[in-house]
Amino acid sequence: MSGSVRLEDGGRGELLITADGTFRAGRADRERTGRIDPALLRRVLAATARFPAPAPVDAPATGRRLTVQGQPGQPDRQWADGTAAPVPAEAAVLDALLAQALGEADAPAALPAALARTEPATGTPRSAAAVGTVAGRAAYALVEADGAFGLTALDDAAPLGGSDADAGLAPTAVALGEAGGRSLFAVGSTDGSVQVWDAATGAVAHGTTGGEGAQAVAALVCRDIPVAFSAGQVGDLRAVRADDGRVLGTLPTGGRGATALRAVHCAGVDLLAAASPDGTVRVWDAGSGDLLHLLVGHRGEVAALAVLTVDNQAVLASAGQDRRIRLWDLATGQPVAELDGHTGTVTGLAFTTLADRPVLASCALDGTVRTWDVYDGRPLHGWPAGEWLTALAAVGDALYTGDETGRITVWDAATGAPAPKAVPAGRPGSPLAALTAGALHGRPVLAAGFGDGAVQVWDAATGGQLLDLPGEGGPVHSLDLTADLLVCGTAAGAVRSHRLTDGTALPLPVPHAGPVAGIAFTPGEQPLLASAGRDGVIAVRDAATGADSRRFATGCGPFTALAATVAGGQPILATAGEDLVVRLWHAVSGVAGPVCTGLPQAAEVLSFAVLGGRPAVIAGAGDGTVLVWDVQDGSRTAELTGGGTAVRAVAGREFDGEALLAAGDAAGTLRLWHLASASLLNEAALDGTPLAIDLDEAGLRIVTPGGAVKL
Template sequence: MNFHTEESPSSKAWNLDTKKHTSFPIHGDSVVTCLILDVPYDVIVTASDDHTITVYTLSTGQLKFNLIGHQGGVWCLSSVKHDGQNLLASGSSDKTVRIWDLASGKCLHIFRGHTSTVRCLVVVYPTLIESSMNDKDLYPKLPLIVTASRDKSVKVWSIPGKDEHNFVADEGADASDNPHHLFNLTGHTQPVRGLSAHGRTAVSGSYDHTVRVWDIISGECRHVLIGHSKKGKLQFHDHPVFLAQLTLLVYAVVYDPIRDQVYSTGMDGTIIIWSAKSGVCLHTLTGHQSLIGLLELSSSNLSPYLISGCADATLKVWDPITGTLVHTLSGHPGAITCFYHDEKRVLAGGDGLLRMWDIQTGTVIKDLLKGMTAVWQVAFDGQWGVCASSDVKSIEGRQIQQSMLHIWDFGESDSKW
């Protein structure tokens, strides 16, 4: 989930005419499943279904580390800042959660207890939240990791401090044997695919067609939100990412702490806005013609945008307060597979195209990449933009699929972009 305030460095203007663009191969012909851009620490992190995580220096593009250890595809990543440590948390189809030291490239901790693929992972930092006495207190007291899995569960973990011993769970160990395991949140009856969290609230979306709102401090399920249809309209495209979305991206969920609202998408092609306090459906947003696999809130300020990306090859920009459709961004040749945004612009990728849009007017600014087979992931911050794509390369007379990492240095400009 992206929260960018008005002062966010992501909203700085870019000089599109003098941008510096470099690219190089990564992860062979495998899908790039995750991408992290960390400008303050000068790193880019990518993960893949080839079981590996790679760390690059942003400013030079040089490889820093290959993080080896997962025995399955890596499907979720999050950077973690805790107790003076610059860490990385990862979840994999090998059923483990791993915590890595980005200063040394070492795996410090291995958590076990999930019995299937760890598909979602969110780090929750201490936040001032109003208590029952109308005072404010920090929840949680220390950063937590929340994970969701195809095993139908959501788990809450504490993060070891820098002076704590490395914790490496034995093969087949139960989560209850881990002193850092806090809660096993159960109730979903099908795999959990969507996860969002802030403060003491986590929201999960499942193939069981429900959304659950959890208190991760007490372990209580506050609400079970039922409203998405079990039937949806699907449009089949000859595209490997879209075909994966049919089985994986059934739900996306976003928790909005500013308005205390939950946003969820389903295979039924709708977006539902819920009150996290009462569990009541506030709005049902319609207009997409297929599975909505991507949903993000653009800003935490008083004039936010809710953006949805769909298999019908469009993005839509909504007002999350009223549920009004603001813009439909169309023109992509196929399913939207990734996007990233702030209060000014959105970079969206799909079949063969990475396009920049003006989020406020709904108009195209520029096409940054054309002609690739697929765009896997995209992110930007300050003057930097990064993208993972796939293309067909000719090597020794053979045509092979190759994943690529693109880095743009846009500098700064006096123009609006």
């Protein structure tokens, strides 16, 4: 395939797709790259070929312009809104891809991962610091960009703990807090992880491993414990209890993440299979964590896995972009068959039984469903079933397929004819990304996940809907069932667990999908740990245990800073973002509070203080400006002009009724203001960039990469 497609939207950004399937989506403040399946580009090119287009034209500044270039034997073609040749409606899939890649809050329901996958967001490690207490002593935590960290007393610089030169961290934010009678030290990282240690002992308290999005999940009752396995595009596999969210451990993938997971119990062993983007498949003993097999053979990403168990034997089916289905003996790790026939990426696999013989069903982006005899590898039937088939499940002799329109179709597995069964309604207009079958109280059930984040569950025998769970945590990428639990993974990184009986959500700890922008503890008797990410998500958990994790997908775009406090007896969070506003949130419910406006550039740092007897939030902007707002109504109470470079640390405090505010910038300058008069009291040059400020009766102390200094 040759040629390229470019969509320019003056109000949203620009999307460029090249002939090899790579794409770049960008606008002034962000850029993302990724890959699409050839089927998507073929559809766009075929659709545009039906529409005449004039020579390249100038599009209105706020309109859209679509350009197709490099097609063999054809001139460059262009369509533009507001002209005689507007952008064809068939280009809507490109609008969806552009909005999805850039993380737009109003993005259409996401394209399934089989069609388009955005590369993980990246971040740059940076030194970070926070002030607080360790074992009752005023202290500061300092994390270096190279991953080393240290805890130091503020009064006499006594070392209170630390790490070797390389602790394996890639820090972006740090916090100190008190919870459960312990001093805690938390670090957020470029990979979206949040790790928490006991500051006094160095023992790990809780946390999440990194990864971008839970694009693959699997569930299994392992040694009588319901376990949810999940993986993103990068990082290792994560295992947590599916009923209470307790972290059980990780399985290494060499940092590659996984594109598909499947778990099964066979011959007394709990097996977990994970497909990697490089085409390999790893198989573990999930109970012991031992790697049993590394399966090599696919050329291209593996998108689907299925496991068949017969007596004490297990057969794994794998397939993906190379269009070939491979069968593997899981006892030996050896290949047993190769099944060819599909002409597009295989997106779904499911085993069933017909006439007492095991049968494998498959669906693909070529729009067909095929069935195969497992014993001899013979193709049995193949039939057209749509255009972009994105998921497949089997219940008895019925096959269920889902497509990019949200439609679910039921087929007779023996003949390929539409089955005379009740058909679940699906969600027309929202791409279906995942299907899975299971049982509840002995009855077969079918679950589906959609691009708008919704999950639906039906009684497979009657077609009656059992659950309709609203979207939360972003588009659903994968689903699995075990016991009476439903586990799903989403594009935003959330792993959701619900009871099948009533849909009750069970909180699970998951990483941010991208770098952590800020992390903070709330004070008080029931402290919380909050983090805000570049993914636009706020995560809140019990500070002492990490349990009762909640995620708020705010739709506000990338965050740049976070602060936490208690005001009026309620835990309050403040976030700053690239939209140049500071937003206040209730930390438990996620309910949005006042929106504080007026930032000339995005704020890299936030702080709370009581000023004039009222709680206030302070923001340091990228141009050196410092703004102060009233927490209760969001009104701006002060604006202070700095030296023109980004503010990296702020703090405010009242002394005998007089409010003072300190701010340090990237140039290494510390400024102290009298807030009521907005007058500059002092300005001092520091030997290093200020990372944190402590302002109290003991004086003004500033933490830089070289340590703490007192003014």
